[in-house]
Every structure is written in C-alpha cells, then in structure tokens.
Amino acid sequence: TFTYNCLLDALVRTKQHRKAYKIYRRELIRQMQPDIFTFGILVRGFCNAGELGEAKALLDEMEKFGLSPGLVTLNTFLHGLCRAGELSSALDFFHQISEHSEPDVITYSTLIDGLCKAGKIDDACSLLQKMVEKGCVPNVVTYSTLVDGLCKANKPEEAHQLLHEMTKRGYSPNVVTYTALIDGLCKCDRLDSAMEVMEQMKKEKCPANAVTYTSLINGLCKAGRVDEAHKVLQEMTAGGCIPDAVTYNVIVDGLCRTNELDKAQELVQELVKRDYTPNVVTYSSLISGLCKAGRVEEALDVMQEMWQNGCPANVITYTIVIDGLCKVGKVDAAYKLLEHMVDKGLVPT
RNA sequence: UAUAAAGCAGUUCUA
Numbered sequence: 067t068f069t070y071n072c073l074l075d076a077l078v079r080t081k082q083h084r085k086a087y088k089i090y091r092r093e094l095i096r097q098m099q100p101d102i103f104t105f106g107i108l109v110r111g112f113c114n115a116g117e118l119g120e121a122k123a124l125l126d127e128m129e130k131f132g133l134s135p136g137l138v139t140l141n142t143f144l145h146g147l148c149r150a151g152e153l154s155s156a157l158d159f160f161h162q163i164s165e166h167s168e169p170d171v172i173t174y175s176t177l178i179d180g181l182c183k184a185g186k187i188d189d190a191c192s193l194l195q196k197m198v199e200k201g202c203v204p205n206v207v208t209y210s211t212l213v214d215g216l217c218k219a220n221k222p223e224e225a226h227q228l229l230h231e232m233t234k235r236g237y238s239p240n241v242v243t244y245t246a247l248i249d250g251l252c253k254c255d256r257l258d259s260a261m262e263v264m265e266q267m268k269k270e271k272c273p274a275n276a277v278t279y280t281s282l283i284n285g286l287c288k289a290g291r292v293d294e295a296h297k298v299l300q301e302m303t304a305g306g307c308i309p310d311a312v313t314y315n316v317i318v319d320g321l322c323r324t325n326e327l328d329k330a331q332e333l334v335q336e337l338v339k340r341d342y343t344p345n346v347v348t349y350s351s352l353i354s355g356l357c358k359a360g361r362v363e364e365a366l367d368v369m370q371e372m373w374q375n376g377c378p379a380n381v382i383t384y385t386i387v388i389d390g391l392c393k394v395g396k397v398d399a400a401y402k403l404l405e406h407m408v409d410k411g412l413v414p415t
Numbered sequence: 416u417a418u419a420a421a422g423c424a425g426u427u428c429u430a
Contacts, residue, residue: 071416078417106417113418141418148419175419182420210420217421245421252422280422315423322424350424357425385425393428415426 067101070094074107083111087120100131106139113146121146137163141172148180156180168202175208182215190215206232210243217250222259225250238270245278252285260285273305280313287320295320315347322355330355346372350383357390365390381412 070089077086090108094100105128112121121143128135135143140163147156160177163169174197181190194204194212209232216225225247229239244267251260260282267274279302286295295317302309314337321330330352334344349372356365365387372379379387384407391400404414 103417138418172419242421277422312423347424382425
C-alpha cells in the first residue's frame with residue numbers, strides 16, 4: 067500500500083488523477099487494503115480537477131473499508147469546496163467536521179482563505195476570532211492568508227496592522243506574508259510603503275524570493291516606473307535570485323504599457339535566444355500593446371506566430387484582438403475571429 | 416507516503 071500510495075501521489079501531482087483512480091480500482095483494492103493515505107491522495111486529485119462529486123464518493127467509500135476519514139482527508143475536501151467557489155457547501159461541511167472532531171489550524175486556515183477569496187473578509191476575520199476562542203492557535207499560514215485577504219479587500223492598513231500583531235504574539239512573518247503585503251500595497255498604489263516593507267524584510271533577515279521581487283516589479287511597471295523596475299530586477303539577480311517566466315512577463319507587459327513596444331519585442335527575442343520560451347501570457351501582453359497602439363495587423367501576425375510556436379491563443383488572447391479590431395472599426399473581421407475562436411473549441415466569456 | 420497562504424495578459428478613452 068505504501069508503494070502504491072507513492073505512485074498514486076506522483077500521478078495526482080502530474081494531473082493524472084484519472085489514471086491514479088484506475089490503478090486504485092483495478093490493482094490496489096484487488097490486492098490489498100487501501101489506507102487513509104490512499105484516500106487522501108485520491109480525494110486531492112479529484113478536488114484539484116474540480117470533480118467534487120467523485121471526491122465525495124471516495125469519502126463515502128472509505129467506510130466500506132472500515133476507515134473513517136481523518137482530518138487530513140476532510141480538510142482536503144473542504145479545500146476542494148472552497149476552490150470550486152462552493153462556499154455555502156464548504157460552510158456546511160465545516161460544521162459537519164466540527165460535529166465529529168475538533169477542526170485543526172489547517173481546517174480553519176482553509177476556510178478563512180475560502181471566505182477571503184469569496185470576498186467575505188469580515189467573516190474571515192470573525193473566524194480567526196472564533197478559532198482563537200476555541201483554543202486553536204493560528205500559525206503563520208493563517209496570518210498570511212488574512213494579510214492577503216485584507217490586501218485584496220483594499221484594506222492594506224489593516225493588513226499591515228495584522229502583520230504587526232502576529233509579530234507581537236511571537237509569530238514571525240515569513241516570505242509569503244511579506245510578499246502578500248508587498249503585492250497588496252503595490253495594487254493599492256502604495257508603492258513607497260511596499261518598498262519600505264522590502265527594507266523591513268532585509269532587516270529581519272527574511273530573504274525575498276522571485277515572487278516577492280516580481281510583485282514589486284509589477285507594481286513599478288504598472289505605475290509606469292519601468293526604469294525603477296529594471297533596477298529592482300538588477301538587485302534581484304545580484305542577490306542570486308533567478309527571475310522566472312512571470313518576472314519577464316511582467317517586464318514585457320510594463321514595456322508594452324509605456325508604449326515601448328519595440329523594446330518589449332526585443333526583450334522577447336532575447337529571451338528566446340536564452341531558451342526562455344514565451345508563453346501565452348507573454349504573447350498576450352505583446353498583442354495587447356500592439357492593439358492599444360492601433361497596430362492590429364501586427365497583433366494578428368503575432369497570433370500567427372504563437373500558433374507556429376506551438377503556443378495556441380486562449381480566450382483572453384482572442385478577446386484582446388477582437389477588442390482591438392472593434393476599436394479600429396473592423397467589426398466584421400472581429401466577428402470572423404470570434405467564429406474562428408469558437409471553431410477551435412474556445413468558449414467566449 | 417496524503418491536507419491550508421503570496422506574483423503576470425483581456426472587456427464601459429470616465430472628454
């Protein structure tokens with residue numbers, strides 16, 4: 067069972083949960099007794115694929131094997147419900163969990179995150195209170211979740227405050243906590259505060275990672291401060307942190323927004339030479355820039371190029387070009403492109 | 416051997 071679980075886990079992590087399930091059905095249960103780990107893995111697979119019905123069926127199936135779902139499996143399913151946006155089901159399920167066992171810090175953090183992502187930040191904060199009252203101690207993940215939630219609810223001050231509070235209670239913020247705050251401050255146009263937090267991280271000996279730098283670079287780019295963004299990029303590489311695909315996409319997008327389209331294209335060319343393959347987001351930024359500059363023909367060329375490079379346009383890419391065509395009065399061409407998109411099996415939003 | 420948190424592109428030029 068141990069061996070099979072490792073295999074199933076590997077399959078699920080590579081999005082092959084269907085295959086994992088077949089192996090479970092056709093091999094594992096014919097030869098041995100599955101355990102709670104087996105079910106935990108499979109439930110996660112179906113949850114990540116959004117197939118909640120199947121996941122629920124597996125939870126029920128556990129009983130046939132004389133197993134009762136442990137908190138880990140229940141938490142996994144709760145997470146699945148939250149991610150699928152089934153918040154009311156998630157709340158129901160949380161109450162069910164509470165009837166049978168004590169929810170743990172992961173149960174609470176999962177639900178707090180679900181509430182935040184559903185825009186119910188006040189409920190999320192109340193739940194933090196409630197967990198403390200029930201004697202469950204929040205950890206750095208719980209706090210980071212709320213810091214992120216507060217930022218996304220446009221309450222960066224309160225997020226900052228919470229970071230202070232957790233520190234006072236003896237929990238050190240980690241790189242995720244700081245990054246959530248930095249990103250939030252940037253998106254609330256508080257770039258200078260974001261840079262201060264960056265300094266604070268240095269003082270606290272909490273090294274920034276690629277996500278942290280990219281968040282700040284994105285903030286600077288979106289504010290049109292591309293030169294400063296480049297400086298941060300230099301600081302990043304000097305510090306031994308490797309920019310990833312998202313980092314470069316952010317810079318390409320920044321150049322497009324400041325109408326430095328040629329520089330953006332040059333950068334993409336250079337990245338290709340260095341074996342970084344542009345992805346659908348990179349191309350979409352370029353196409354968006356070209357469209358906004360009225361260079362729709364060139365945008366169409368880039369779309370063609372995507373196809374040739376094995377990076378097919380998605381719904382967002384098409385939407386950008388369709389909008390671009392409409393804005394230059396080529397509504398008929400736009401309509402044709404829409405039909406073309408539907409032919410490719412993409413669903414307009 | 417299984418569970419929770421952070422970063423990228425599109426839709427109302429609001430003169």
